[in-house]
Amino acid sequence: MSSAAQVPDPAQMQRARTAIAQARAAFPLWAATDPRARRKGLLALADALRADAPRFQTLAAPEAGAETAADLRRAVEILEAAAGACTLPEGSIAPMDAAGRIQMQLVQPRGVCLGIVPAVAPISHTVRAFAFAIALGNTVVILPFEGSRDVHGLIGQCVERTGLPPGVVGVVPAAPGEGTQLAAALIAATPVRHVSFAGPQPAARLVGRLAGENLKPMLLELQGRSVLIVLDDADLEATADAVLAAPDAALGPVIVQAAVAEALAANIAARGGDAGALWLLKVPGDGAALAAALDGAPAPGCAIFSRDLGRALWLAEGVGAANCTINRLPLPDGGPAASDGRFCGASGLAEFTERRRIGIDAPLWPHQP
């Protein structure tokens, strides 16, 4: 969060309130919309984003062309996965009680969801914050926490062009530094029933505190540096390649088993890298590697390098990172869209719905004479 948080100008606050009001107004109809129509809307949006690839590219810095392409590809994957989820949500009927009564749990959309998105990978992060939510019948307001950019405007245009009803996805434009004030106002707004956030830890704390104060269910995805664990049987050449390919901002400590620490450094140097610039932690064995990973700050991602899949799997279960990969970096490619954190897939289904109990007080046994 920026320390120089500005108070947004009144017109900006008004726009935020309008976005919430539109999302609130759109919700009942969107929730009742045939899932097939929602599915069609999501697929149309995926097509619109794909068609606009050249414009997304012109908004990005020339050296970030490949990154933008990957960001856009991921956004499209997420939309397609979300389209497949529209017809999925199913509640449950509990086994009958002694009186033959049934009790069911209906799965319903929550209402207006607020998605607070970071500046990195803006296309996929923005799309991820609303894709499964609207697939399941919610409406969404997006707040770019670190200031909105042209790319958010372009996503908004794609949404409009797709013909999704007004208010289903709204973007509140924010000037740099305004995020804090706008977040506070939006989180407190009565119609907002769920808050999601992806970004760095200080801002996450703020969002978590505000959501807690307002008793809003929240999904916080803390972004930070990934931990690398290099075991003594790792393919050191492939590991060195992965270390050098990792963006500086994404790479945290490299926990390496002492027996291969020098050889890893040599492999990095041989590729023109500077092993001295890395945060290397030498450990004696698997247990010590696990302890070192658990001792450090909670890492969102962890990559384990080892030729022994069994060994790597045991460690992966233990490290506690939300996203763990074996013999490759956890980010940025992440894996299939449906497995993207808690925003998508089965977790997304649970996150963006709520369960309501309905009991019927009548004996409803089957097969009774």
Added chain:
Amino acid sequence: MQHPDDGLCPPAGRTGSPDGESGYYTRLNPADGTVASRVPAHGVKAAVAAVNAAARAFPGWSGQPAAARRAVLDRAAGLIDGYAPEIARLMRAEIGATDDWVRFNLDIARRHLETAADLTEHIGGGVRRDAEGLQMCFRDPVGVCLAIAPWNAPFVLGMRAVATALACGNTVVLKASENCPAMHMLIGRVLAEAGFLPEGALGIVTHAPDLSEEIVTALIAHDAVRRVNFTGSTRVGRIVAELAGRHLKRCLLELGGKAPFIVLEDADLDAAADAAAFGSFFNQGQICMATDRIIVMEQVADAFAQRLAALARNLRAGDPMLGGYALGPMVSEGVAQRIEDMVADAVAKGAMVLAGGARRGPYVDAVVLDRVEPGMMIYAEECFGPVAAICRVQSEAEAIGIANDTRYGLSGAVFGRDIAHALGVARRIDSGMCHVNAPTLNDRPDMPVGGVKDSGFGRFGGVQMLDEFTETRWIDIARAPRRTGFGRPDSGAGI
């Protein structure tokens, strides 16, 4: 292939005789020919009466809340220890089981009951609200289930044939195997003692061997029987499936197997030999998931074969009553004879005997055959005996080819230190189950157990098993009485 004994054909040799006059059937001990058990020799009339009783019990039992059904199954699980001495005595007497095999049966049968008890929490259904109304899917009990269980793992396979069916609110008729009728009757006693089963909710039909086909035919044809589950040979499974098909009854079949066991170049050979010995020789190989075809990369074949032969030489067959033997008698002397013939056929065609090989009456010591190749009886047929058959291969592609060169597809195993690689091989084996660095014999009530191809279809175990014993029924409530406008030219839109 002619199965040793599959419930429909009379067992060979001296293992049993109908005792029609007294209305009893006597099962003889395969080890010494003494009387193992004496049970009622029911006929078709009694079998039909058992189904009728189960049908009458169905409303009462299916009307129990899940918690009550759960309690019966949990109590039954708790009773098993008390029955252990009797179970051990009967398993030894009826099928020649070793102490290890008895322990395995007690443990896994207990877990079947506990897992079935847990499944009662999952028998409800799903519900969805949409523009048309409330769409409910109920998982309802189906009615009377017919269970046909084999003799080889009498307590485990008998219990799993009835436990989940009862958990789901069905009533059950268990057609006992003529080789272990008292063991199958004991399943009924355990569940009855657990309490609250209404009269007829679990019927057990014992019979003389010559009536088997007639009784099975009548049971499957009975209108009240809604599902059939069968564990046994592929030969009889096909007959059961045909009968079930004719009467449009859904059936679950777990049939024969020819489980491949692949040893890759980088395998831990000691662990592989240990698992292969367990898989090939436990219960004299009379297990559907037994390790039936050991496929070893040539580079490690000598070292692996030596280790396996060394283990096998210590595995001798003898009377389980005397103790000290790893293997008991085969279920009948005829079956032992068949094993001897298969080994002789392989040797005549070039295989080498590294351990065992001779037969003493119903007893066959653990056999290790090396250089088994296509064309030998033992290469193609389900062995169902204590024979470890090693096929040597030059490449992994050849290994997978041989693993899949069978009409069976039940279990399998792959041994290799590079787990990612071994997993890749396991995924290419065409079977219902495959285990990496673990034996082919792995029975877990909480996992889906079953096969593909001639090993059958459907799954015992896991939540997948719920489908086998419940009917999913879609019941919806329209948001408002729905008018279709049918027949009125101005409003066809409602249809």
